[in-house]
Every structure is written in C-alpha cells, then in structure tokens.
Amino acid sequence: MPQVTHAAGNDTVIDRVTFKVRAGSRALYRPLSASVLSRPEMTSESSVAVMPQSSLTQVTLRGFQTSAVSRDIDTAAKFIGAGAATVGVAGSGAGIGTVFGSLIIGYARNPSLKQQLFSYAILGFALSEAMGLFCLMVAFLILFAM
Template sequence: MRDLTNSFSKADNMYAQRLAVPLTRALVARVPASGLRPESALLLRCLHTTVARKDIDSAAKYIGAGAATVGVAGSGAGIGNVFGALVIGYARNPGLKQQLFSYAILGFALSEAMGLFCLTMGFMILFAL
C-alpha cells in the first residue's frame, strides 16, 4: 500500500485526528503484524469535501435557515391575535382596561420572544454552522 502522508493538507489531517482512536483500535485488532500501519490507514479515512458536497451543504443551510425563520410569521400572527383580543375585551368591559392591558403586554412579550428565538436560530444556522 502506498504512503499517503503527502497527499493531504493540514486541515484534512486535523479532521482525521478526531477519528484516530476508534480507527486505530479497530485496525490493530484485525490487521496482522506485518500489515497496514495505523497512520496510513488513518489518512485513508480523511474526510473529503468536494465542490458538489459544499454546494449541497450550503443549500441545506439556506433551507434550514429559511425554515427556522418561518416562526417569525407565527409570532406576528400571535401578536395580532393578542391585541385583537384586547380590543374586543375592552369593548365588552371597559372597566377592566388596566388588567386586560397587562395581560396583553404579557402575551405580546411571550409571542415576540418565540419569534426572536426563531430568528436567532436562523442566524445561528447561517453563520455559526
């Protein structure tokens, strides 16, 4: 078997080092003493990313970020529902104005928080992964 030490870059070797322990243990258990060196077998298992693979990964990233931000629309609908219920409740009983308004602010905050969580998750998918 040919030596592949010079065929890979530093980044490939860095990714391969994460896989080193399980692979070397498995190869030492199966390969005879005169067989394959664990280091060269480790280089065979390097992760290769091609241009097509990077395109697929970036497309999946954009689709995931778009799906995560769909929750922002639900947040907008929830806020509209909360303040619509506030108007209807105030029209039915104007004496409860202060209590209804405090409940509406609480509902607004909870609904807005869920929308912000969705938006944050979308940004994390785009820029952190």
C-alpha cells in the same frame, strides 16, 4: 461454451462483454454531476495518456468531485433551515396581532377590566416577541455558525 473470435484478432465476445460491463460500472460509481456534465475534452484519448486510470486515481478523483457537490448540499440545507426559522418570525408577528386583537375585543365586551386585560396583553406580546427573536437567532446561527 464456444468462444466466437472477432475477425480482427484475439478479441472474443466474452472479452468484449466484460469490457462493456466494466466500462458501464465505472460510470456508476462516479457522481452524477461528473458523469453527466463531464467535458468532452476530458474524455478524449489524450487525457487517458496523461492521467492513468488506476484505482487510486479514481478514488482521488471521486473525492475531489464529490466535495463540491457535498458543499452545495450543505449550503442548500443551511438556506432551507434558515428559511424555515424565518417563518417562525412571521408566526410571531401573527401572534402579536392576535394578542392585541383579543385585547380590543375584550375591552369592547367589558370596559371595566381595562387594566387587567392590558397587563395580560403586554405579557402575551412579550412572550410572542421573545419566540420571534429566538427564531431569528436560530436562523442566524444556522447561517453563520454552522
């Protein structure tokens, strides 16, 4: 395959293509936030002279850049988990409403079973409230203990 030389000197087409491929692949292993949101003053020629672009420097920079993104993902996961656990508290409230609604309906149908219906309603209230408190406890554990 004949190599076409550049008019300025020894630079061949293959060398230029190789450089473009390497430059493109360097952007692929950087995090998206660092690639897209990098400041223009950091990509200037003066920063290249200050910080050599060795593989060790790239690995160090990558570790530093991804730590903030990783922390953001962990924080978002905590808030999503705590929100999902809080939905369980709302379900507990709906369960308590259903228990006492059923108590009223049962008492209206058969008033002679008032004491037995009331004891079952208190038991249902206690179980539903306990599940709500467990959901709230899990939400606080997710937020503050992890």
